[in-house]
Each structure stands twice: as structure tokens, then as C-alpha cells.
Amino acid sequence: MVLNFKAMKYIDEYRNKDIVVGIAEEIKKNSTKKVKIMEVCGGHTMSIQKFGIPYLLPDTVELISGPGCPVCVTSRGFIDKAIAYARMDDVIITTYGDLIRVPGSHSTLDKEKAKGADVRIVYSILDALMVAKKNRRKKVVFLGIGFETTAPASAAGIIKAQMAGLRNFFLFSAHKVMPPAMETLIDEGVEIDGYIGPGHVSTITGEGIYADIPKIFGLGVVISGFEPVDLMQSVLMLVKQIENNDPKVEIQYKRVVKPEGNIKAQQMLDEVFEPGDDWWRGLGVLKDSGLKIREKYSMHNAEVQIPVEVAPPIEPKGCICGEILKGLKKPKDCKLFAKVCTPSDPVGACMVSSEGSCAAYYLYNR
Amino acid sequence: MKKNDTILLGHGSGGKLSHDLIESIFVKYFDNDFLRQQTDSAILNLGNKKIAYTTDSYVVDPIFFPGGNIGNLAIAGTVNDLAVSGAIPKYLSCGFIIEEGFPIGDLEKIVKTMAIDAKEAGVVIVTGDTKVVDRGKCDKIFINTSGVGLIEEENVNIGSGTEIEIGDKIIINGSIGDHGMAVMAARNDLKINAEIISDCACLNNMINEVSKKIKVKFMRDATRGGIGTVLSELSKNRKFGVHVQEDKIPIQEGVRGMCELLGFDPLYVANEGKVVMVVGKNDANEVVKILKKNTFGKNASIIGDIKDEHLGTAWLETVIGGKRIIDMLSGQQLPRIC
Amino acid sequence: MCLSIPARIEKINGETAVCSVGKSTYEASLQMLEIEEVKVGDYVLIHTGFAIQKLDTEEAEASLKTFEEFKKMNDDLDLEEEQEGSRIV
Numbered sequence: 001m002v003l004n005f006k007a008m009k010y011i012d013e014y015r016n017k018d019i020v021v022g023i024a025e026e027i028k029k030n031s032t033k034k035v036k037i038m039e040v041c042g043g044h045t046m047s048i049q050k051f052g053i054p055y056l057l058p059d060t061v062e063l064i065s066g067p068g069c070p071v072c073v074t075s076r077g078f079i080d081k082a083i084a085y086a087r088m089d090d091v092i093i094t095t096y097g098d099l100i101r102v103p104g105s106h107s108t109l110d111k112e113k114a115k116g117a118d119v120r121i122v123y124s125i126l127d128a129l130m131v132a133k134k135n136r137r138k139k140v141v142f143l144g145i146g147f148e149t150t151a152p153a154s155a156a157g158i159i160k161a162q163m164a165g166l167r168n169f170f171l172f173s174a175h176k177v178m179p180p181a182m183e184t185l186i187d188e189g190v191e192i193d194g195y196i197g198p199g200h201v202s203t204i205t206g207e208g209i210y211a212d213i214p215k216i217f218g219l220g221v222v223i224s225g226f227e228p229v230d231l232m233q234s235v236l237m238l239v240k241q242i243e244n245n246d247p248k249v250e251i252q253y254k255r256v257v258k259p260e261g262n263i264k265a266q267q268m269l270d271e272v273f274e275p276g277d278d279w280w281r282g283l284g285v286l287k288d289s290g291l292k293i294r295e296k297y298s299m300h301n302a303e304v305q306i307p308v309e310v311a312p313p314i315e316p317k318g319c320i321c322g323e324i325l326k327g328l329k330k331p332k333d334c335k336l337f338a339k340v341c342t343p344s345d346p347v348g349a350c351m352v353s354s355e356g357s358c359a360a361y362y363l364y365n366r
Numbered sequence: 367m368k369k370n371d372t373i374l375l376g377h378g379s380g381g382k383l384s385h386d387l388i389e390s391i392f393v394k395y396f397d398n399d400f401l402r403q404q405t406d407s408a409i410l411n412l413g414n415k416k417i418a419y420t421t422d423s424y425v426v427d428p429i430f431f432p433g434g435n436i437g438n439l440a441i442a443g444t445v446n447d448l449a450v451s452g453a454i455p456k457y458l459s460c461g462f463i464i465e466e467g468f469p470i471g472d473l474e475k476i477v478k479t480m481a482i483d484a485k486e487a488g489v490v491i492v493t494g495d496t497k498v499v500d501r502g503k504c505d506k507i508f509i510n511t512s513g514v515g516l517i518e519e520e521n522v523n524i525g526s527g528t529e530i531e532i533g534d535k536i537i538i539n540g541s542i543g544d545h546g547m548a549v550m551a552a553r554n555d556l557k558i559n560a561e562i563i564s565d566c567a568c569l570n571n572m573i574n575e576v577s578k579k580i581k582v583k584f585m586r587d588a589t590r591g592g593i594g595t596v597l598s599e600l601s602k603n604r605k606f607g608v609h610v611q612e613d614k615i616p617i618q619e620g621v622r623g624m625c626e627l628l629g630f631d632p633l634y635v636a637n638e639g640k641v642v643m644v645v646g647k648n649d650a651n652e653v654v655k656i657l658k659k660n661t662f663g664k665n666a667s668i669i670g671d672i673k674d675e676h677l678g679t680a681w682l683e684t685v686i687g688g689k690r691i692i693d694m695l696s697g698q699q700l701p702r703i704c
Numbered sequence: 705m706c707l708s709i710p711a712r713i714e715k716i717n718g719e720t721a722v723c724s725v726g727k728s729t730y731e732a733s734l735q736m737l738e739i740e741e742v743k744v745g746d747y748v749l750i751h752t753g754f755a756i757q758k759l760d761t762e763e764a765e766a767s768l769k770t771f772e773e774f775k776k777m778n779d780d781l782d783l784e785e786e787q788e789g790s791r792i793v
Contacts, residue, residue: 022774052688124753255764560728623726
């Protein structure tokens with residue numbers, strides 16, 4: 001019951017119960033085969049759980065959560081290195097809130113902060129730039145996580161830092177791109193019948209990056225928005241594709257995703273980053289799946305400018321985050337789930353990140 | 367993963383970490399029947415009377431925020447803890463820890479506020495203490511208030527809710543998340559502007575207007591951790607389920623927009639003038655009517671009911687008719703990218 | 705990933721724009737958009753402090769129209785339920 005209601009335009013209309021129920025009926029009517037649909041975007045995981053969408057779908061449609069949470073797929077080694085930076089007296093760590101409680105091999109950024117490390121949570125890399133401006137004698141390291149939605153922000157930040165001559169500002173990049181992960185999952189034989197495509201990644205990249213998925217693997221991708229109506233409509237579109245054996249890339253989220261994406265943002269990405277092999281929790285090393293800072297901007301690359309020794313990461317016994325990320329197992333299948341590994345005391349990243357499968361499951365679905 | 371060996375900010379946020387800390391340290395060593403209840407106030411026998419006793423500390427930053435200051439919180443927090451336990455708040459103590467260099471003008475503003483609020487609430491501040499610490503050893507000013515109130519025998523179960531029955535209704539006196547988001551907006555390191563005002567208020571008079579006419583079975587004030595935490599706590603280990611309807615929960619537009627922007631769930635955002643009540647199903651409409659006549663209950667609403675399903679759980683029927691569990695928050699809510 | 709929210713541009717200050725979501729406002733960077741292509745009254749998606757795309761309001765209105773069909777379907781089913789005491793689905 002919203003007081004002084006002023007419709008949040010282009011948000012509220014997509015939360016209309018009647019429309020959602022109408023689409024649910026249509027899905028029921030059209031769905032004859034049992035299908036597994038995977039979403040690969042943490043924002044989708046959150047939305048699906050927050051609005052209780054699985055409850056509205058027929059038994060024939062199962063939604064699986066894939067490796068769409070950038071926190072969850074970030075290696076333990078990245079956190080260990082970030083912690084090593086945090087422990088340096090002349091370093092200020094700036095980070096998105098998502099990373100603060102992710103477990104490294106021995107500690108978390110949260111705990112380092114409690115011990116006195118200068119770790120600051122920011123909403124935007126632009127805030128981190130301000131920190132760098134105000135603290136010239138310190139090295140300000142920004143932890144760059146996220147996929148193609150967030151990487152352009154890091155690119156924009158680096159370009160700005162370069163122009164402003166902010167020599168004490170550094171990016172530690174763990175940025176990744178989605179399509180290699182989506183293709184590897186199918187290659188590894190994970191049973192999926194279609195993908196709900198990441199809506200905001202696609203806002204930047206456009207639809208072209210998914211072209212191989214129907215072509216080579218025979219699976220459809222419907223690029224979806226984040227409101228309940230969007231997700232329900234995307235499920236309907238995928239169900240129809242599967243029933244008609246007509247896999248293709250479709251854009252449900254037309255109000256935001258253009259087929260060509262955001263060209264300017266793509267150019268900024270290309271200016272600052274180049275593809276490189278990267279390690280994904282649960283998937284291992286994927287070719288050209290990471291965004292590495294180009295030589296041209298190496299003066300702002302934390303890994304180049306701030307050398308630090310870090311021991312090889314230690315993975316906890318019993319943690320099956322990797323398999324959960326691939327949608328092979330559900331949180332309930334993990335021996336540690338809800339017993340040893342809980343949101344307040346997480347073992348693996350799937351539980352720490354508020355949109356990791358395990359956290360979402362624990363919070364909304366137990 | 368090793369257990370925490372240092373205190374984290376999350377330990378103070380009123381959610382799961384706080385609970386764990388209380389259980390594993392404070393209740394463990396101070397162990398007694400009263401403490402184990404973990405209600406807002408302790409109910410004690412003093413001679414042939416029953417009193418309610420509570421304490422709270424206030425460390426908010428910024429100390430002046432839209433809708434009030436730390437002084438308002440210091441009075442309202444303790445008065446409300448007593449009132450929601452079913453007691454009539456009578457006397458407060460207050461202790462100040464002040465940082466060297468703190469402007470006396472600001473101190474005066476805060477104390478003046480406290481005097482006004484106490485008078486309106488009908489409580490008297492009868493004892494206090496002041497300490498000053500070196501610059502940097504505390505953040506401007508910290509306040510602790512303790513309070514005692516008289517409680518009638520028939521009301522002693524209000525804090526623990528042992529008289530709740532299937533079919534009872536759940537009521538809130540107004541919109542959620544106002545305080546938490548007002549403070550967040552005031553911090554301004556987020557560069558967000560929102561016209562949100564804290565809901566900080568002493569609710570004892572409003573609560574009294576209800577309880578003198580109607581039997582209230584349960585009350586808890588929703589502070590840090592939000593109503594989500596209260597509803598989750600209410601359901602734990604109970605032989606009933608707590609069912610809440612999202613579209614019946616009042617929320618201000620400004621709060622909603624800001625929560626969307628930052629990715630916060632309003633259910634878990636702090637309040638300082640909200641009470642969750644459980645009353646019999648035939649009394650619910652009357653309670654709402656009475657609340658609406660009071661300044662602090664203008665937007666009162668029946669938000670849910672006690673059901674004979676999903677025992678021991680609190681769950682939300684979402685705006686689109688979906689279902690999800692309301693659990694306790696594990697740390698603090700932080701601005702996220704995802 | 706991708707907490708982004710549609711917000712209305714209220715004012716443009718060079719490279720940034722003051723945008724509103726409901727009654728809250730936030731000043732976002734326009735670095736990722738062609739500034740000539742945005743104006744006051746446009747809706748943009750804000751993500752981590754940047755406007756990352758302009759909303760195509762025509763598409764939005766078109767999609768909302770198609771949703772009317774679903775609404776109608778639901779209404780028809782409700783009516784059927786009232787009249788016959790049950791629904792097909």
C-alpha cells in the first residue's frame with residue numbers, strides 16, 4: 001500500500017498482478033513438455049525469488065539459476081589479493097557492497113575493516129575517484145567486479161582517472177563476459193532447454209553476442225527485463241520456442257535493449273579492456289572470458305603497479321558452489337547448506353552474495 | 367570458515383549476527399530466566415507490583431537528521447520498548463558519552479528535544495551521568511537511556527506473545543522504512559536526495575488508547591532490522607505461521623523509490639515509530655480505527671494474520687501473488703550492484 | 705547482476721543529469737550516452753552512478769498495450785469462474 005503514490009514509471013506497470021496471472025495462465029496452456037530454463041543474471045535470481053515467481057509457474061517449467069552472480073564466480077584468489085592490498089598501510093580499498101563479506105582463504109574484507117584496514121564501500125567508481133582525489137598520498141584501489149553491465153563503468157572511471165592525472169587510482173579487474181560461460185555450460189552437458197538472457201548485460205552488448213547459442217547449440221535465448229511481468233513473458237516466449245522447436249535470440253526487454261546495444265559504452269570497453277582467459281569458480285578457466293586492462297592504461301592497473309605476494313587460495317572442503325553455479329545441484333544438495341554455511345556465516349560465495357543461489361534460496365525459499 | 371573473532375558492524379544491525387552475539391556471549395554468561403526471554407523489556411517483580419525495565423544506547427550518525435535528532439531517538443526508543451511490553455513508562459535515566467570538542471550548542475539542542483519528548487510522553491528523567499572522552503574516542507555523542515514502567519498482570523505476556531491464536535490479525539500503525547532511509551539520505555555520501563522524514567515518535571499514548579479498550583496479544587516495536595525481523599522472530603519455534611500481504615504494508619513513495627535505487631528491501635529497513643501488534647480477529651478493525659485517530663497511527667493497516675500453515679515460518683504474499691519466506695537479515699543491508 | 709532502475713531526467717548539468725525515481729533524486733553521469741540524444745523528461749536506466757541507456761518509451765507503451773490482452777484474459781477467466789464455479793486453468 002503505497003502512500004503518496006507516484007507511480008514509478010516503467011516499474012510499477014510491470015508489477016501488475018492481473019497481467020502476471022494472465023501470463024501464468026498462458027504459460028500453463030502452452031506448456032506440454034517438462035523444461036529447464038536457466039537464468040544467468042544475479043538480478044534475475046533476486047527478482048524471481050523476491051516476487052515468488054516459481055510459485056506461479058506450472059510443474060512443467062523449472063527455473064535454474066546459473067553463474068550469473070559476479071560475486072559468486074569471482075575466484076577466492078581475487079579476494080585474497082584484495083585483502084593483501086587492504087593490509088598495506090598506504091592503500092585504501094574501494095569496493096561495491098557485494099564483495100565485503102565474500103570469503104577469501106582466511107578472511108573477508110569486512111573482517112579486515114574491523115581490524116583497521118581502510119576499506120570503503122561505494123555505490124559508484126566515481127565515488128572511488130573522489131576518494132583518490134582527496135587522498136593523494138594513498139593508493140586507492142577499486143575492486144572491479146561485474147559483467148558487461150558494470151565493466152563500462154570501470155572503463156569510464158579509468159578514462160576519467162587518466163584525464164585527471166589521478167596517478168594514485170588503480171583498478172583491480174575481475175570483470176568477466178557472459179557468452180563463454182553460457183556456451184561452456186551447454187558444452188559440459190548441463191541440462192538446459194533455454195536461457196533467460198541477462199537484461200542489463202544486453203543493454204550494453206546488444207543481442208549479437210548470443211548468436212552462436214541457437215545456431216551451434218540449438219538453444220533459445222530470450223533477453224529479459226527484471227520485473228515480474230518481464231520474467232513471466234520471457235518464460236512464455238521460451239516455452240513457445242521450445243514447444244515449436246524454434247530456438248532463436250529474442251528481445252523481451254525491448255524498452256531498454258536495442259539489437260545493437262549501447263555503442264558508446266562498447267567503445268569505452270574496447271578502449272580500456274581486452275579479452276583474456278579468466279578463471280571462473282565452478283567452471284575453471286574459460287578462454288577470452290575476462291576483461292584485462294590494456295597496456296595503454298597499465299599505470300592504473302593495480303596488478304601491474306602494486307606487486308604483492310599471495311599464497312595459492314584454499315578451497316573449503318564440502319563446498320559445492322561450483323556445481324550449484326552450473327545448475328547441476330540445488331542448494332539443498334549441499335551438505336553444508338543451512339548447517340555450516342549460512343548467510344551470517346558463509347563458506348562459499350553462493351551464500352554470501354545476496355543474489356547467489358544459496359542465499360536467495362535460504363532467504364526466500366526454505 | 368573460522369567463526370568471527372572480532373566484532374563486525376553487522377553485529378550491531380539487529381539481524382542474525384546480533385542475535386548470535388547476544389546468545390553466544392551475553393545470554394551465555396549473564397544467564398537467567400529474564401534474559402533468556404529476550405523481549406523488549408524485562409518483566410520483574412518488585413514487592414507486590416510488576417515492573418518493566420529496559421535499556422538502549424544511541425549511536426546514530428548523523429546526529430541531526432530529517433525529522434529529528436539523537437535525542438528524539440533516545441527518549442522514543444526506551445519509552446517504546448516499555449510501552450510495547452504492555453507497561454506504562456514512568457521514569458528514565460540517561461547517560462551521555464561526549465567527545466571532546468563537541469559543540470555545547472548542539473548538546474543543548476539535543477537535551478532540549480529530550481525534555482520536550484519526555485514531557486509529552488509523560489515520563490520523567492530522574493537520574494543521569496555524563497562522561498567526556500578524548501577527541502576521536504567516540505563519534506561526537508553517544509546516549510544511553512534506561513527506563514522503568516508499571517505493568518499489570520494481565521499484560522505480562524504481550525512481549526512474548528504466548529496468547530496468540532490462529533486467526534488473529536497482524537497490524538502496523540503506519541509506513542515502514544522511513545527512519546532508516548531518512549538517515550541514509552542524510553548521510554549524503556550517496557548523493558541521493560529524497561524527501562524522507564524519520565518517523566521517530568513515542569508511541570505509549572497511542573498504544574494506551576488501544577490497550578485500555580482491547581486485549582492486545584502481542585506487540586513489538588520495529589527498530590533496526592525492520593518489520594521483517596520482527597515478523598520472522600514472531601514466527602520462530604511457534605505452532606503457527608505468520609502470513610503477511612505485501613500490498614497491505616504501508617510505505618511512503620520516497621522510501622520506496624530510494625530502496626529501489628539502492629537495492630534495499632524495505633522490510634528490513636529501520637523504523638523508530640512503528641509497532642507491530644497482534645490482536646483477535648474480531649478486534650482488528652476497531653484497533654485500526656483507534657490507531658487512525660492518533661497522529662502516529664494515521665496510516666494504520668491490517669497487514670496479515672496468524673495461520674495454521676507453514677508453522678514456525680513467516681511468509682510474504684507478494685504484490686504479484688507469489689510467495690516468499692521472511693527471514694532474519696544476516697548483516698547490514700549495503701548498496702549493491704546486483 | 706544489474707541493479708538498474710529507470711529514472712526520469714529532471715535537469716541536465718553538462719556531463720551529469722539529476723534523475724528522479726518516484727520522489728528520490730540522484731545525479732548520474734551521462735558519460736556512456738551521447739549527450740545530444742537525451743533531454744529533460746527522458747527516462748534512463750541508472751546503474752552504479754551512470755545512465756547506461758535511454759528508455760524507449762514508445763516500445764514501453766507498445767508492450768504495455770499487449771499486456772492488456774493478458775489482463776483481459778485474466779478478467780475473462782475470473783468471470784468464467786464466477787459463472788461456472790471453475791476455470792480451465
